[in-house]
Amino acid sequence: MLVAGLAVLGRRLHRSTRVPRTALRGLGAAATAMLAWALAGVLSGGVAQRVADWLDGGATPGTGEGPLSGPPTVLTWQAAVTPLLLVLVLALLTAHALRVWRVGSRIAERAHLPYPGAEPDAARSHSIGRTIAAARLTDSAPRVLGISALATLLLGAAAVTGALLTGRTPGAAADGAPPVLDGAADAAQALGSWLMGFAFLLLLTLGRRAYRDASTRRTVGILWDVGTFWPRAAHPFAPPCYAERAVPDLVWRMATWARRYGGGRLVLSGHSQGSVLAAAAVWQLDPATRRQVALLTYGSPLARLYGRWFPAYFGPGPLRALHRELDCWRNLWRGTDPIGGPVRIRGGSEVDRGPLLDPLAYGRTDRHPLPAPVLGHGEYQADRAFAEERSALLARLCPRGGRVPLPARPGCGVQDSASEGRSSG
DSSP: OHHHHHHHHHHHHHHHSOOTTOGGGGTHHHHHHHHHHHHHHHHHHHHHHHHHHHHTTTSOTTSSSSSOOOSOHHHHHHHHHHHHHHHHHHHHHHHHHHHHHHHHHHHHTTTTTTSTTOOOOHHHHHHHHHHHHHHGGGGGHHHHHHHHHHHHHHHHHHHHHHHHHHOSOHHHHTTTSOHHHHHHHHHHHHHHHHHHHHHHHHHHHHHHHHHHOHHHHHHHHHHHHHHHHSOTTTOTTSSOOSHHHHHHHHHHHHHHHHHHTTTOOEEEEEETHHHHHHHHHHHHSOHHHHTTEEEEEESOOIIIIIHHHOHHHHSHHHHHHHHHHOOOEEEEEETTOSSOOOOOOOSSSOOEEEEEOSSSOSSOOSSOSSOOOOOTTSOGGGSHHHHHHHHHHHHHHSOTTOOOOSOSOHHHHOEEEEEEOGGGO
């Protein structure tokens, strides 16, 4: 009922204030809350099932063979619908895997074209094509999340209804039904019980793996960064918000530097989550200081993720306003990047540059004697475009012949500050 109420409120807000490309058309909060509560149900259900099994010894909880009468009826019904939800999720994953294969094959046919003089290589082209196709799945995440949340809501409501109407477990409620239906109910109940326990162990394993495996730690870190970026009012039970310290500290450093070197200019560069921190910090600057600052973002989720899920703060309107207040802004992005993307700001000077070539070389060259790796979300500074755009921003802030009372530094004496996202190290 709470999720349904949240969904109605989200739809009304979306209809009254439409923002292009909003995730799930206002239902993002309801879908996220539904899956969060489902995760909590898996955790609590898994613990209850495994503890009941341990206390019951060799008997099966709920059969009357042991000292326990069994877990709560609602929990048993929830366990019984878990296999159906798992089948749906596997079907969605299979469909998207086929999509990656199909789209990747189409991209592979022309993957060598952006590289003048390159001889087609099937293996190389398919590697690039699969990477680009997999990166585009990020834009399909709202659809997958919405379908999964809707199915979870309907199956959860069916489980609660079944428990309230029958007062018995699914297996007991199917007694007297045709053998096929009775067997299916018993099988779903038993399989769901084991799946809930397995899911609980899987989550614990994932938590331990995050400490040992860099790739898992990076994935968990990205989700952690997004969640803890917002103030405590948005997540009162989560760890403290790091942005409440990082953004004011960055603002203070820029404002102090601008006051100390009144004629100086500063380029603030931000990668990944660092670009969100950089944009939030620039928003907090006073107009005089902001005129001395240029912004260079790369691998930025500002529009692709934050703009879709938090449109009131990072939608097209706020980003256009930021561009009007900060004309010196350039954004680099790659087609192989699953997180960063264009900010799509029209009007005024151009902001986006991309998609950048990735890999930097198709085959072996004098400059790249070894096969150039597909960089994806990382190593933007290795691209020549990064140095070119930074130099162009410096030139726009500090015209030739300009004198700046700063210590001798390259780039017309302009300070360059890099703001890296926590998820990027």
